[in-house]
Structures are given as C-alpha cells and as structure tokens.
Amino acid sequence: MLRIGQLITFFLVVGVVGFGVREVSYAQARPALIVLNKADNDLAIVDPETMKITGRVAVGDGPHEVVISADGKTAFVANYGAQTPGNTFSIIDIAAAKELRRVDLGPLLRPHGIQLISGKLYFTAEVNRAIARYNPDTDKVDWIMGTGQNVSHMIAGSSDQKSFYTANIGSDTVTMFRLQNIPPASSTITQIPVGKQPEAIDLSPDGKEVWVGLNAENAVEIIDTASAKSVMKLPLGGRPYRVRFTPDGKTVLNTIFQTKEIVLIDVVSRKETRRIKLESTPFGVAFSKDGKTAFITAAQPDVVLRVDLETGEITGRVETGRSPDGVAITGI
Incomplete structure (x- = not known):
C-alpha cells in the first residue's frame, strides 16, 4: 500500500x-531567451514574457552563436574569438546562470555556426574549413569533415543528421554533405555555386530547400536539395544578415542590415508578405514555437526586440549589453 x-x-x-x-x-525548464553580447563576452538570460534580464554569465571571447538543449536547461555557446581566433564552447546551466565548463576544441579554430541535433552539437570551424561534431555526453569532438572551401561560416542540418549544408563566404559556394550513417562510414560532398558572399543559411523543415543570404548581392538564393542546384534569386533591397524559416516552414524571415528591416517571404509563392521597420540594425533571430513571435537582436542602439509577426508591432524590448548577436529561446 x-x-x-x-x-x-x-x-x-x-x-x-x-x-x-x-x-x-x-x-522542461522555465521559458528563457538567451542573448549573446559579443563586445561584453557574456550572455544575458531574459524572461521572454516580461523582457526582463534574470541572469548574466561570462563566456569566452567574441561569442557569436548559441543553441539550447531540448529540455531547455543547457545553453551551448560558440566562442568565435576577436583578433585572436577562439577555440572553445561555453556550456551554461541556464537556471543557475552558471558556466558549467569551457570545452577546448584544440586545433579547431573560430567555431561559429552551431546546431544541436539529437543531443549532438554540429558546428563550423571556420579557420579549418571544416564542420565537426561535439558529443556533450563524452565531452569529445568525435567527427570532423572538411568543406574544402573558404570561410565556412554557418551550418544547417537535417533532423536525421544525414544532410548538412555550409555557407562559404570566401568561395561563393554552399557545401552539401550527404552522410550514409552517423558516424558516417561513407558520404558524398557537393559544392553548389551560388552568388556573391553567401553567409546566412537555413534548411526548410521538410529538407527540400536551402535558402542562402547573399551579402554582396542584397538577395536570397534558393537551392533545390534534390538536384543540388540553385533555382532562384530574390532581391531584398539590402544584405540579409540572417535567413530563417518559421517553425511551420511556410515563411522565411530575413533580417536586412542596411534598411533596418525584417522581410517576410512566403515560401510557396516566393512573394514578400510583410516588411517591418525596426529602430536598430537587426542581426539574430529566434522564434516562439508557434512562429507568431520573433525575437530580434539589433545594434545601434543595442537592443533585443520582441516582434509580433502577424501585426508587425514591436511588443517588447530590452537592452542586454553591447553588440547583441546570437540568440536562442526555449519554453514558449
């Protein structure tokens, strides 16, 4: 009994x-918005509902991108470095607002684009012209593969860990990796020519398209993943610093550098559906689960904005630190 x-x-x-x-x-942990402040070498933990800072944690030099574990308890930060290339991850306990450990990546320099899939952290090592995988359970980098391209900056991967794409700023290409199994016993690598200075990149939730931002052409380019070929360019009127699919895959949000705008494009029609003017230059993007709200890091002035994508209204703002960039959210 x-x-x-x-x-x-x-x-x-x-x-x-x-x-x-x-x-x-x-x-599941409490809702939290994690914002990286590049110039302060720290991150801010923000309540996404009140837009108030609840914690702050020092990390490595030049933190650029961040992801959060599926349970919402842990953040992983890529410390890109400043004048000296970085080679570490900071692993953060969000509830305790504490760095649990700093992972030394050894010869892998300038970790930048990162994606957490099934508990494994995939990332670009920009200086090494490679992508790699870090396993938090073993605290080891257990897989590395070269892109053979210059400035492999951002990464986008499929949920089954069998397809990965990098935007290579210095080579005007996207590298496509097709992996047979994990870790891969065999794989294919395809270099896909695109426009000038590709940086921002995202893979559609259904895996059929990759959208790439072209810094020097003020446009976004669309790649068909089945044929591994570019099918279209869409002019945006400014540099798309980040290009992100909403969670339902129906819309792509572009943060436009010069015009201080975010531009929404319907994926099926390829038509612009909304252009929202902001007070600052937009950088990183994180979405609520329903895709109706976007959290945008922005500079000059340095703020994080909560944007209602259905109405175009700014519903909240917070100053987290200097040069906010990478952003991730959990719990809402």
Missing part, C-alpha cells in the same frame, strides 16, 4: 487521468 507521501508524489509527477488530475512534468 502507498503511504501519504508516496501518493502525493504519484499525483504530482505522474497524474491520475481518471480523477481529473492534469499530468505535471518537471522535465
């Missing part, structure tokens, strides 16, 4: 549907 304490634990953690008790889960 269960005792009183055991019954209370049973009801709270498991729940009893027949008695009308809603199941309660403590696996």
Whole structure:
C-alpha cells in the first residue's frame, strides 16, 4: 500500500487521468531567451514574457552563436574569438546562470555556426574549413569533415543528421554533405555555386530547400536539395544578415542590415508578405514555437526586440549589453 507521501508524489509527477488530475512534468525548464553580447563576452538570460534580464554569465571571447538543449536547461555557446581566433564552447546551466565548463576544441579554430541535433552539437570551424561534431555526453569532438572551401561560416542540418549544408563566404559556394550513417562510414560532398558572399543559411523543415543570404548581392538564393542546384534569386533591397524559416516552414524571415528591416517571404509563392521597420540594425533571430513571435537582436542602439509577426508591432524590448548577436529561446 502507498503511504501519504508516496501518493502525493504519484499525483504530482505522474497524474491520475481518471480523477481529473492534469499530468505535471518537471522535465522542461522555465521559458528563457538567451542573448549573446559579443563586445561584453557574456550572455544575458531574459524572461521572454516580461523582457526582463534574470541572469548574466561570462563566456569566452567574441561569442557569436548559441543553441539550447531540448529540455531547455543547457545553453551551448560558440566562442568565435576577436583578433585572436577562439577555440572553445561555453556550456551554461541556464537556471543557475552558471558556466558549467569551457570545452577546448584544440586545433579547431573560430567555431561559429552551431546546431544541436539529437543531443549532438554540429558546428563550423571556420579557420579549418571544416564542420565537426561535439558529443556533450563524452565531452569529445568525435567527427570532423572538411568543406574544402573558404570561410565556412554557418551550418544547417537535417533532423536525421544525414544532410548538412555550409555557407562559404570566401568561395561563393554552399557545401552539401550527404552522410550514409552517423558516424558516417561513407558520404558524398557537393559544392553548389551560388552568388556573391553567401553567409546566412537555413534548411526548410521538410529538407527540400536551402535558402542562402547573399551579402554582396542584397538577395536570397534558393537551392533545390534534390538536384543540388540553385533555382532562384530574390532581391531584398539590402544584405540579409540572417535567413530563417518559421517553425511551420511556410515563411522565411530575413533580417536586412542596411534598411533596418525584417522581410517576410512566403515560401510557396516566393512573394514578400510583410516588411517591418525596426529602430536598430537587426542581426539574430529566434522564434516562439508557434512562429507568431520573433525575437530580434539589433545594434545601434543595442537592443533585443520582441516582434509580433502577424501585426508587425514591436511588443517588447530590452537592452542586454553591447553588440547583441546570437540568440536562442526555449519554453514558449
């Protein structure tokens, strides 16, 4: 027979549907917006509902990109470096606002684009012209593959870990990796020519298209992944610093550098659906789960903006530090 304490634990953690008790889960952490301040070498933890800072953590030099674990408890920061190339990750306990450890990547320099898939951290090592994988469970880099291209900056990967794409700013290409299994026993690498200075990149949720921002052409280019060929360029009227699919895959958001705007494009029609003017130059993007809200890091003045994508209204703002760039969100 269960005792009183055991019954209370049973009801709270498991729940009893027949008695009308809603199941309660403590696996997911509280909502949090993580913002990297490049010039301050730290990150700010922000409540995305109140847009108030709840914590701050020092990280390595020049933090550029950040991702959050599936349970919302841990942030992984790529420390890109400043004049001296960086070669570390900072692993952050979000609730405690504490750096758990700093991972030394050894000869892999300027980690930048990062993506967390099934608990594995895939990243670009820009100086090495490579992508690699770090396993937090073993605390080791267990896989590396070269792009053979210059300034492999950002990365986009499929959820099954079998397709990866890098934007290579210095080679005007996108590198496509097709992996047979993980770790890959065999693979194919394809260099896809694109326009001038590709940087921003994202893969559609269905894996059929890659959209790439062209810094020197003020446009976004669309690649068909089945044929590994470019199919279209869309002019944007400014440099697209980041190009991101909304979670439902129906819209692509572009942060436009020169005009201080975000531009929304319908994926099917390829038509612009909304252009939202901002107070600052936009950089990074993170979406709420429903894709209706975007959190935008921006500079001059340095702020993070909460934007309602349906109305175009700015619904919140917070100053997190100097040169906010990489951003990630969990819990909403």
